[in-house]
Amino acid sequence: MWDEQLDHEVPVRPDLLLQSSVPMPRADFIEHEGKRILRLDYSGLSPGDFIAEMRKAMRVIAQEPPGSLRLLTIPTNQLDERMADAIRRYAPEKAKHVVAEALVGATAFHKLLFLSNKAKYSLVREVFDDESQAKKWLASL
Numbered sequence: 001m002w003d004e005q006l007d008h009e010v011p012v013r014p015d016l017l018l019q020s021s022v023p024m025p026r027a028d029f030i031e032h033e034g035k036r037i038l039r040l041d042y043s044g045l046s047p048g049d050f051i052a053e054m055r056k057a058m059r060v061i062a063q064e065p066p067g068s069l070r071l072l073t074i075p076t077n078q079l080d081e082r083m084a085d086a087i088r089r090y091a092p093e094k095a096k097h098v099v100a101e102a103l104v105g106a107t108a109f110h111k112l113l114f115l116s117n118k119a120k121y122s123l124v125r126e127v128f129d130d131e132s133q134a135k136k137w138l139a140s141l
Contacts, residue, residue, distance in 0.1 A: 026040065026041050026042065026053045026056065026057070027039070027040050027041075027053070027056060027057040027060050028041075030072075030135075032135040032136070032138065032139045033135075033136070033139035033140075034139070035070060035138060035139040035141075036070065037070045037071070037072050037135065037138050037139070038057075038060065038061070038064075038069055038070065038071050038072070039072045039074075040057050040071065040072065040073045040074065041074045042054070042073070042074060042075050042076040043074050043075070043076060043077065043105075044076065044077065045076045046078075047078070047080050047082055047083050050076050050083055050086075051082070051083065051086045054086055054087075054090060058090055058093065058094065061093075061094055061097050061098070062093065062097065064097045065097070066096050066097055067096075067097070067098075067099050068097065068099055069097045069098045069099060070098075070099060070100050070101075070138040070139075070141065071094075071098050071100070071101040071102070071138075072101075072102050072104065072131070072134050072135065072138060073101060073102070073103050073104070074104050074105060074131070075103065075105070075106050075107070075110045077107070079107065079109050079110060079113075084109075084113055087113060088113075095123055098123060099124065099141065100123070100124040100125070100126075100137075100138055100141045101123060101124070101125045101126075102125070102126055102127075102128055102134035102135075102137055102138050103125070103126070103127045103128070103134075104127075104128050104129070104130070104131045104134045105128075105129065105131075106127055111127050115127070124141065
């Protein structure tokens, strides 16, 4: 199962989570122009914390009906091979539930990974520099 795939390789640091000044929750439903959007904010996370938060988000995503979810993702400012591997592993399960996804404020590597999954899973995906543009686009679908 997707939830157990990375248990052996994720160094979760609870001590950092307790001391974090980053606002929570990381996965939160918002509404924009009458449309429900799941906003995932991974900004500022270390690789281990990113993977732990991705797991939490996947639990939320998996509860949604297939092909129904509008997703707005704000990536972490760093991305290593372990994180990219986690994104690739979770992509098939996430794709089942997502109707459209917007990526905001991404690096070139994020964009490459994001758009490669777009073609692989036939997803409606776009990259934006601004969160308000991403929300408007998601609400228009």
